[in-house]
Amino acid sequence: MAEQIIKGFTLQSSGDPSFLSKEEDTIPEDEPPSSAGEAQSVASKKIESRSNLRLVFSREEDDDSWRGLLARSITKAVDLPKQLCMDPITVHDVTRRYPMRINPYYLGLIKETNDPIWLQAIPDFKELNDPLGLEDPLNEEEQSPVPNITHRYPDRVLFLVSSQCAMYCRFCTRKRKVGRSLTVTEETIALGIEYIGRHREVRDVLLSGGDPLLLTDKSIEHILKALRQIPHVEIVRIGTRVPCTLPQRITPRLVNMLKKYHPLYINTHFNHPIEITPDAANACGRLADAGIPLGCQTVLLRGVNDDAAIMKQLMQRLLRIRVRPYYLYQADLTQGTGHFRTPIDKGLEIIEALRGHTSGLCVPTFVVDVPGGGGKTPLLPNYLLRKEDDTLVLRNYENNVYSYPFATGEGEIKTDNTAAREGNHEDWNYF
Secondary structure (H helix, E strand, O other): OHHHHHOOOOOEEOOOOOOOOOOEEEEOOOOOOOOHHHHHHOOOOOOOOOEEOOEEEEHHHOOOHHHHHHHOOEOOHHHOOHHHOOOHHHHHHHHHHOOOOEOHHHHOOOOOOOOHHHHHHOOOHHHHOOOOOEOOOOOOOOOOOOOOEEEEEOOEEEEEOOOOOOEOOOOOOOOOOOOOOOOOOHHHHHHHHHHHHHOOOOOEEEEEOOOHHHOOHHHHHHHHHHHHOOOOOOEEEEEOOHHHHOHHHOOHHHHHHHHHHOOEEEEEOOOOHHHOOHHHHHHHHHHHHOOOOEEEEEEEOOOOOOOHHHHHHHHHHHHHOOOEEEEEEEOOOEOOOHHHOOOHHHHHHHHHHHEOOEOHHHOOEEEEEEOOOOEEEEOOOOOEEEEEOOEEEEEOOOOOEEEEEOOOOOOOOOEOHHHOOOOOOOOOOOO
């Protein structure tokens, strides 16, 4: 069964990351070649027996610019522009534990050190000094019945199908896995699809990684086709950051393939208004034109977007490129990311500043992914002030106070604006 499921996958067996087969060009997992010529020079090296899911690019995709951008990614401290890397020794030490990849497109968004893009992309010594962080804060491994499947919720699963990303975010929840060899293989793909096929309660599959859209079009299609052949799988979602970090990947060929597998949803990931470029807008437009609903899962990050005005601008710009704000995540307790975390109150303060002050479509759900595998828990500012007999006492976004019949619809409906507190939120407790 496993062989039938994965038949047609673009897979390679290679001990050398620069190996190129006769039929397909391979961009390696760890250190992409600087040019096609350099890659071709090692094409004849001996194939070793290790089997690995590679980033493989077929000849039919030769006209896609994203391949070249990814191949020129920076993975070593010595290759970073000097003005962006004041301490290459420290960056080197960090990347020995947590890999770095910054493609030229995303690198070009950095204007100066410590700006919001720099903070997301450039390794920091603080990643090696995080005593409170956990390797697997969401307990994904314990809730994994087969490798790379997490079955936490009753009717849906998380399915990791790639270990690679176009840019390795320094705040990544899966720092323990991303960018490493052999975390995703042909065997784990087959076992995952087999597991989903055996569990009739699974109606929703979320493909994630790494980034699923760094697989070839053919590999993505074989996964989608296999899932669509399972009768009880109703919807498929793809979690991807490439519309933000490598929008050139969203080619007409890719989009034409994806739209064959509706209902298909994509959740992407923008963290700052600077990331919403014409290229990103074009990528999201192509997906939206194909009938694929787009959501955005933003992470609240210290120094990047922990500001209500920035967050408001981000959410409004997302809607302009047809991406619906979905979640605002409190940063997870992942080891190596402590310097990004903000107090919970900061997230509530931002939601308070959005709700009512801009359209409801701009307001994401603020969630904490509970450590230990408890799942996403939504948090809201406290709009319910108290209950009096059969009446609820509520406040609105302007801090005006109103009453509402609790259950029966009987009783006096009145407002208590004399109790309203204007312009100062300090008197209201979030909890």
